[in-house]
Amino acid sequence: MSADTSDASADDAPSRAELAARVDELEDALAEATDDDGKKMSIIATKGTLDMAYPPLILASTAAAFGYEVTVFHTFWGLEILHEERSKELKLSSVGNPNMPVPNAVAALPGMDRVTTKMMEKKIADNDTATIEELLETSLDMGVEFQACQMTIDLMDYDEDDFYDGVTTGVGAATALEDMADADIQLLV
Numbered sequence: 001m002s003a004d005t006s007d008a009s010a011d012d013a014p015s016r017a018e019l020a021a022r023v024d025e026l027e028d029a030l031a032e033a034t035d036d037d038g039k040k041m042s043i044i045a046t047k048g049t050l051d052m053a054y055p056p057l058i059l060a061s062t063a064a065a066f067g068y069e070v071t072v073f074h075t076f077w078g079l080e081i082l083h084e085e086r087s088k089e090l091k092l093s094s095v096g097n098p099n100m101p102v103p104n105a106v107a108a109l110p111g112m113d114r115v116t117t118k119m120m121e122k123k124i125a126d127n128d129t130a131t132i133e134e135l136l137e138t139s140l141d142m143g144v145e146f147q148a149c150q151m152t153i154d155l156m157d158y159d160e161d162d163f164y165d166g167v168t169t170g171v172g173a174a175t176a177l178e179d180m181a182d183a184d185i186q187l188l189v
Contacts, residue, residue: 039063042183043072044176048080050090050120051097056189057081057135063185064142071183072139073176075149078189079156082148082163087132092117133164140166147171 014022041063045056056078060070080086094100094107094116106112124131130138140146148169153160160169180186 038067038069040069040183041185042180043187043189045072045074045078045081045189046076048077048090050092050117053081053090053132057132057139059187060144061135061139061142064139064144070144071147071179072144073147073149073171075152079148079152081132082146082167083158084162084164092120136164147176
C-alpha cells in the first residue's frame with residue numbers, strides 16, 4: 001500500500017462529531033422502530049351477574065392506571081354490565097356458588113337470589129366499594145374502551161342507546177379477535 005492511499009482514507013474518514021451525530025441518528029431510528037407504544041390488555045366479559053361484573057371492571061381500571069391500553073369486549077350476558085338500566089339491577093346467583101354461605105338446597109328456595117343479592121349489595125356499600133357505574137365511569141375516563149358485541153345486541157333486541165355513553169357499539173367478533181391478537185395480555189372473564 002502506498003502512503004497516498006492511507007492519507008486519502010484519513011481525509012475521507014468522518015470526524016468524531018460526525019460519528020457521534022450518526023450514532024445518535026441510528027439510536028433514534030432504532031427507538032422509533034422498536035417503540036411499542038406501551039402494553040395492551042384485552043378482556044372478554046361474558047357474564048352479567050353482580051359478582052362477575054366486578055372482575056373485568058377492576059382489572060380494566062387497574063391496568064389503565066398502570067398505563068395499559070385496555071379494551072373490554074362484552075358479549076352475551078356480559079353485555080348487561082354496559083346496559084345503563086340493567087347494570088343497576090344485576091343479581092347474584094346463590095345456586096352453585098361454592099362461596100355462598102348457604103347450602104345449595106337452601107339457595108334453590110324461591111327468593112334466595114334476592115336475599116344473597118341484597119347481602120352482597122350491603123357488603124359493597126358497607127366497605128365503600130365502588131359501584132359498577134362508578135367503575136365504568138372511572139374506566140372510561142381513564143381511556144378504557146368498552147365494546148358491545150353487535151350480534152348480542154341484535155340477539156337480545158337491545159337498542160344502541162341503552163348503553164352507557166362512551167361504550168362502543170357495533171363491534172363484531174372479528175374486531176375482538178384482532179384486538180386480542182395484538183394485546184400483550186388476553187383475559188376471558
